[in-house]
Amino acid sequence: MQINGTLHGNARTYLTHLFGQGLDDQRYVVERYLSDYEGQIRPWRPGKGSKGGRKQARKVMSLRAVQRLRPERHEVIVCTGVNLTDSGMQMWGSYAAGIFVDARRR
Numbered sequence: 494m495q496i497n498g499t500l501h502g503n504a505r506t507y508l509t510h511l512f513g514q515g516l517d518d519q520r521y522v523v524e525r526y527l528s529d530y531e532g533q534i535r536p537w538r539p540g541k542g543s544k545g546g547r548k549q550a551r552k553v554m555s556l557r558a559v560q561r562l563r564p565e566r567h568e569v570i571v572c573t574g575v576n577l578t579d580s581g582m583q584m585w586g587s588y589a590a591g592i593f594v595d596a597r598r599r
Contacts, residue, residue, distance in 0.1 A: 507564050508590040513580030521559045521572040521581060523552045528567050528589040537568070564589070 525537035564586040573581040
C-alpha cells in the first residue's frame, strides 16, 4: 500500500510466487487484490474520493520498486513484466495465502 509516496506493508510473513522467468524485466505492471473471509479475491479499489473509483489503476513500476513491495495481510499483489508478459511475481499476504487461518472443524 502506498502512503505519502512511500511503500508500506504491515505483513511480516507472506508467500512469494515467481512465474515464467521471474523478475527478469526492468518494468512491471502492478495489480493489487484483496481477499475476504470467504476466500474470494477481488480487485483492490481506491477510495470513493478518487477519480473514477470503479476501476483499479494499473501502475507501472521499476524492478527496484517491485522488489520493495510488501503485501498487507489480506492483499495479493501481481507484478507482470512489461516486455516479458509471461514472467513476474505474485505476493500473497499471510491471511490471503491461508498461512495463519484457523480452520475450525465441527
